[in-house]
Amino acid sequence: MVLKLYAVPYPSRGSGLVYLLLAEKQIPFELVAVDLKAKEQKKPEFLAMHPFGQVPVIDDDGFIVYESRAICRYLAEKYADQGPSLFPKGLKERAMVEQGAAVESANFEPAILKLFREGGKKLRGLPFDQTVFDEALAELSAVLDVYDVILGKHKFLGGDEYSLADLFHFAHAPRLAENGIDIMMTKGRPNFTRWWNELTARPAWAKLMADFVKRAGN
Numbered sequence: 138m139v140l141k142l143y144a145v146p147y148p149s150r151g152s153g154l155v156y157l158l159l160a161e162k163q164i165p166f167e168l169v170a171v172d173l174k175a176k177e178q179k180k181p182e183f184l185a186m187h188p189f190g191q192v193p194v195i196d197d198d199g200f201i202v203y204e205s206r207a208i209c210r211y212l213a214e215k216y217a218d219q220g221p222s223l224f225p226k227g228l229k230e231r232a233m234v235e236q237g238a239a240v241e242s243a244n245f246e247p248a249i250l251k252l253f254r255e256g257g258k259k260l261r262g263l264p265f266d267q268t269v270f271d272e273a274l275a276e277l278s279a280v281l282d283v284y285d286v287i288l289g290k291h292k293f294l295g296g297d298e299y300s301l302a303d304l305f306h307f308a309h310a311p312r313l314a315e316n317g318i319d320i321m322m323t324k325g326r327p328n329f330t331r332w333w334n335e336l337t338a339r340p341a342w343a344k345l346m347a348d349f350v351k352r353a354g355n
């Protein structure tokens with residue numbers, strides 16, 4: 138049975154990570170688009186799969202997995218020999234990938250989400266605090282400064298090969314530019330810039346974007 142993916146029908150946040158992993162590994166899947174506005178994710182049949190009522194979720198021949206990063210780890214392991222490795226098996230290589238993935242979830246994601254929370258208020262015309270926004274921007278900037286140091290030591294965040302540690306950044310980072318925040322392109326961090334340019338130039342990401350634009354009729 139073909140893998141079923143329950144997700145929003147656009148490559149954003151957790152759903153975006155799984156779309157990208159599937160594209161990198163060229164894994165066939167059937168999309169079940171979940172309408173979040175209609176609260177389909179809170180219906181009893183959905184809650185039976187994901188107790189928090191969120192997307193993405195996969196159904197792999199009856200085996201249910203939720204949480205985007207757990208789904209990516211599962212699929213990267215299952216399809217280890219298909220496409221780029223993303224999740225090396227060697228003890229030290231895997232520790233490096235897990236280290237990079239932990240950096241993304243402990244340092245990068247909290248800072249970027251803080252920025253979106255305040256920036257989102259501005260976009261929606263709600264009361265908005267410039268100081269909080271500036272602080273969040275400074276916090277993310279400081280994280281990227283450290284990334285520049287790390288990426289001066291190895292090519293990618295989890296070692297010298299592209300891996301899940303890098304891919305996990307696609308949950309939120311592309312939305313910065315969409316919201317008019319150009320911090321990922323700011324000059325002065327040469328290692329970081331090289332890394333981000335390389336990631337966004339990957340064919341799987343480019344194809345995902347092109348397919349989405351085509352589907353949306355943009």
Ligand SMILES: N[C@@H](CCC(=O)N[C@@H](CS)C(=O)NCC(=O)O)C(=O)O
Nearest residue numbers: 150151173190191192193204205206
């Ligand atoms: N940590 C989760 C986050 C999942 C998440 O926040 N999903 C959002 C959409 S991006 C959702 O389903 N929101 C609807 C809701 O919470 O009711 C993951 O990465 O899978």
